Amino acid sequence: MNAAPKRAAHAVASQYAHRTTSTTVTVLDAAGVPLAGREVTVEQTRHAFGFGNTGFDFIGSANGETDADAESIFGGAKPSRATTLEPLWFGLYNTVTLPFYWRRFEPAEGHPNTDRLMATARYFAERGTTIKGHPLVWHTLAPQWLMDKSDADVEAAIRARIRRDVTAFAGVIDLWDAINEAVILPVFTAEENAVTRLALSKGQLEMVRMAFEEAHAANPSARLVLNDFDLSADYENLIERCLEAGIQIDAIGVQTHMHQGYRGEDAITSILDRFGRFGLPVQMTETTLVSGEIMPADIVDLNDYQVESWPSTPEGEERQAQEMVSHYRNVFAHPATESLTYWGFADEGSWLGAPSGLVRVDGTPKPSYVALQELIKGEWWMKPTTVVTDDAGCVVIDGIAGEYSVTANDKTTKVNASAPGKHEVTVTLA
Structure with a gap:
């Protein structure tokens, strides 16, 4: 009787x-x-889970x-x-948001x-990165040139924009x-815009339907996300109404900008439990943790916090690293999640000027970067392992x-082991 196959194993915690x-x-x-009886080297090359920025x-x-x-109109x-x-x-x-x-x-118009965006997308695609476009419809940063159009023409322009760009x-x-942020869409008053005006006449649900149906029609293979920062029962209610109305949502996006402090494992787990109950993959789409002074708790709209300087501090960097590890462990352990996107890589050009990046203004990595690397490319990664x-x-x-990848005699082939559980595949080293 043949012995059991040798294992290229990497120990993983039970959670x-x-x-x-x-x-x-x-x-083969x-x-x-x-x-048979050949020495091969197995090495991980990519996570199935989406680790993004x-x-x-x-x-x-x-x-x-x-x-x-x-200066870039997109920041950075x-x-x-x-x-x-x-x-x-x-x-x-392995995942990027553009x-x-x-x-x-x-x-x-x-x-x-x-x-410009295609050149950027191809830059990432050539490096094996999954790319997300953000967003197709949003009341914030709607074009000013929409304001002079009738509601019917605004709707036509939105539909045309979705079809054009998705195609x-x-x-x-x-x-x-x-x-993006459809929960607040019908009542958004921070800036007069044509998208909110259309939502008042068309209705919240129909705005969501329009976005999803136009995008799916333009690219039936696309995966489409409903994304929001409002994690109240209002968001759950919107999701329920969308699903009951037959709108095809492929994933639920959950934002967690934590400029006002880390919410903690229990709070994040509760959020993931609530939005995981719909049976759709949950994407943590926009996560931030600052490495400087915490934003005051009385700020309701984060955009209202405008300071001349918001520096990163040694104490803040250590706190950010500890919170980052706690957050990533918690999210990765939750069965509902399929990805976690951190919002901003470098402090230079960051949203709100916050010290929320993993890299300082001078280009050097913070402790949070090192801590994440030890997780993503250390604890959760198989380095080259030789077996027979x-x-x-x-x-x-x-x-x-x-x-x-599996390598023998200087020949390498890829192995797709992206699905959890037990599987069998055959590969050829040509």
Whole structure:
């Protein structure tokens, strides 16, 4: 009787068991003969779970721009910083969010920044990154040129925008926040805009339906997310009404900007339990933790907090690192989540000027970066592991679900072990 196949194993704590794979790989040579008793090296190359961040810092460099060019309308670090940030960014993440804020994407009607965002998207795609477009519909940063249009023309423009951009980026971007912050949409009063005006006449539910149905029609393969910062019962009610109305939501987006302090494991778990009950994957879409002074608790709209300087501090950086590890462990352990996107990589050009990035203004990594790297590419990652195949040419990969490589005699092949649980695959080392 043949002995059990040798295992390329990476120990994983029990709370992450649902993230693991046990994949039996049969390795064949170019002639289709099993490579029995052969030494092979197994190495993880990608997580199935989406570890993400924004890609705003790379828009300028991806388009060949320099610091002398006009400041990026999308924010982020200066183009010259990209060479420093690039190895750090790709040392952690496999998923990126790119900005499609309509007012900035198409400041003049009929003149969208398609080429600029496409160059950025391809930059990430060439490096194996999953790309999300954010967002297709949002009342904030709606174009000013919409204001002079009738409601009927505003709706036509929104529909046309969705079809145009989802179609243009299909195959490069197949993941979108279809509509952003719809809970507050009908009552948003911070700025007069045509999207809120349309929502008052059309209704909240129909605005959501429009966004999802137009995007799905433009790219049936796209995955579409309903995303919101309002995590009250109002959001749960909106989701319930959307599902009852037959709107195809592919994932639920949950924002957790924690400029006012870490909410704690219990609070985050409660949020994930509440939104996980719908049976749809939950994406933690916008997470932030500051490494400086905490924003005062009495601030209702985070955008209202405007300070001349908001520096990162040594004490704050240590706190941020500890909270980051706690948050990531908690989210990764929850079975409802499929991704966690941190909002902002570098402090330079960060939202609100907050010290919320993982990299300081001078381009050096904070303790939070090091702590996350030890988790994502350490504790939750299989480094090169050498084992010998059994008599049938088999080896078992026991580790975190994702993509792996198998190498023997300087020949390498890929293994897709992205589905948790037990699986069998056959690969050829040609």
